[in-house]
Amino acid sequence: MSPSSVACPRCGFPELAPPIVIVEPACTSPEYLHSNYLPPDSVIVGTRREMALAETGIVHVEEKMADLERVIDRLRLRRQGLHDFIAKHRRVLGRVLAPIRRLPNELLSEIFSHCVERDPYEWDPTTNVEWILVLVSRAWRAVSISMPQMWNRISISNTSAPKNMDLKAALSLQLERSTHLPLAIDFDFKSASAEQRISVLETLFSARDRWQVANIHLTQAEVLHFRSGFAFPKLTKLGFSLRPVTDEHTVSSIFRATPALQELCYNGRLVLGPHPTASLLQIGSFPLSQLRRLDLLDFGYHPSELSSVLGLACNILDLRLRGCFSLGDQVDPKALPNLVSLDVAECDGSILGFILAPVLRRLAISFPNARLSYDLESFMTRTGASLTDLTLHHAPAREALLGLLALAPHLTSLSMGHMDTVISWRFVKSLTCGLDKQNLVPQLVSLELTGLFESGFDDSLLVMLKSRCISGPLRSARIGGFRHLADIQGQLLRLGLNSVVDLSDKL
Known part of the structure; x- marks a missing residue:
């Protein structure tokens, strides 16, 4: 702040006091400003005096401007401070007033x-x-x-x-x-x-006393390292694999540590010696009868081993098998009176002739070979009347498959995925009228059909879906591999299908 300014008592900013008095210079001889005449010496002296007064006035004006600029700078700082104050408190109010803050x-x-x-x-x-x-x-x-x-x-x-x-x-x-x-x-x-x-x-x-669900993949050395500490009193669902191949003592120690187990999934192969059933199952290390779900994935059992396992796990509700078991004809069928869901993949078809499941509700199966069709027909002859959910992968789209569907009249959900043969118009038409004009799966609510469709039979698919919407309970259709589904989706939606999905992009 310059000596010529004082602070304003109201705002605290400098105010010029006393005001600067600037003497305005006067032109002594204005007639000489617009002519080329040489002025006399008196006029020259007067002009120089007035010019000196003007230069003094410039100095005073510049001092005044400097004072004002300092005031403006301080006002700018004050204004920025007020803006910052408002912004910070607005954020506080925003946090306070935000809906999520009031939850x-x-x-x-x-x-x-x-x-x-x-x-x-x-x-x-x-x-x-x-x-x-x-x-x-x-x-x-x-x-x-x-x-x-x-x-x-x-x-x-x-x-x-x-x-x-x-x-x-x-x-x-x-x-x-x-x-x-x-x-x-x-x-x-x-x-x-x-x-x-x-x-x-x-x-x-x-924290093993709190384990309830576990999926662990261990080496045999790790199992041995923790064997003395195994105790999982609350574990009800266990999935595990051991690397490398282990022995029966390791497996039995795991079973002994899980007295409350309800669901068991083993993934991998075991080599348990010349008599694995005696060493693993008959020692009573784990009561398999308490299991409600059993998954054996790539287990590599001898036929008698699988027979022993299912014989002891007789109360399971859900069974999943994957691997080449090759039971042949030398194994007696096993009754699983409570089994409601069966998932079989990459297995020899003889596995189906080996299981008796009178109350089975859901069946999912893939077709690794042609012989499976015969085994599946025999299985569904015994079980098909109770089936409500059927999933078939890589099945041939032929009349034999329609014969299988005729054995399951109470199906409400049918999924036929990635059909192994071209889906012809005759096959689709048969889904409408069935075999010998017998209506196939009349209670069908959900249908999925994916594969390579024969070209030029839009009407067959449309007629089949229309007939099931109008005269049956069908409400959901998922189609994949059919090029012109978009053309008929509008018609199907108007008929009442809640879901008409084109799965072609996912094939």
Whole structure:
């Protein structure tokens, strides 16, 4: 602030006082401004005096302008400060007035739960929703940490586990936040070093009394390392594989550690010695009769072994088999009186002649060879009357397949995917009128048909779907491989089909 200015008592900014008095210069001889005449000496002296007064006035004006510029700069700073004040407090009010800020913690917890359910299952503290929510605000952190159900899923795989992180510390923290809730564990950490795998497993096994669902892939050395600590009293669903091939003692130790097991899935091959049934099953290490679901994937059992397994697991509701069992004719059929769902893939057809399932509701099967058609016909002759859901993959689109459908009159859902032969107009027409004008699967509600369709029979598909919509309960159709489905979708929708989906792009 210049000496010639003082602060304004109202606003605090400088005000010029006293005002600068500028003497205006006067032109002594204006007639000489517009002519070339030489002025006299008196006029020259007067003109120089007036010019000196003008130069002094310029100095005073510049001082005044400098004072005003300083005032403007200070006003600009004050204005910016006021803008900043408004912006900061507007953000505060925005946070306070935002709808999500006014939600009660109970509703916020429900939202967080849905976020976690939709998040990929793979465990990664750098990207998982529950780990991000705790970083948003103190309030969100408190709500997130108070929800143990957000922290009881752990799935560690080669692709998900972060490389540059103390996994043991992160796992310990997550286990602590899950408090007392049952745990869902998935461990398939093949690419990690043995030391890192053991470290992670030790942390997971520290909470083994809370394991409820587990899918673990271990080496025999890891199983032996933890054998003395096996005890999973709450484990009801277990999927596991062992690498490399192991022995019966390892498997029996796993069974003894899971007294509450209800669902068992084994993936891989076992070589259990010359008498695996005696060594594994008859030792009574695990009561297979309490199982409700059994999955044997690529198990590689001898026929007698599968017979023994199913004989002991006689109360299962859901059975899934994958692998080449090749039972032949030397194995007696096994009755599974409670079985309601059967999924068979890549198996010899003789497996179907080996299972008696009087109340079966769902059957899913693929056709690896032609002989399976005969075995399936024999199986459905015994079981088809109870079937309501049938899925056939890689089946031949021929009259024999229609004969199988005739054995299951109570089907409500039928899926025939990736048909092995061209789907002809005769096959589609037969789906309408059936064999010998017998209506096939009259109770059908949902139909899926994918494969390579014979060209030039739009009317056959349209007539088939129309007839099932008008005179039957069909409400959903999923078609793949048919080029002109878009042309008839409008007509089908008007008939009442709730879902007409073209699956061609997914084939």
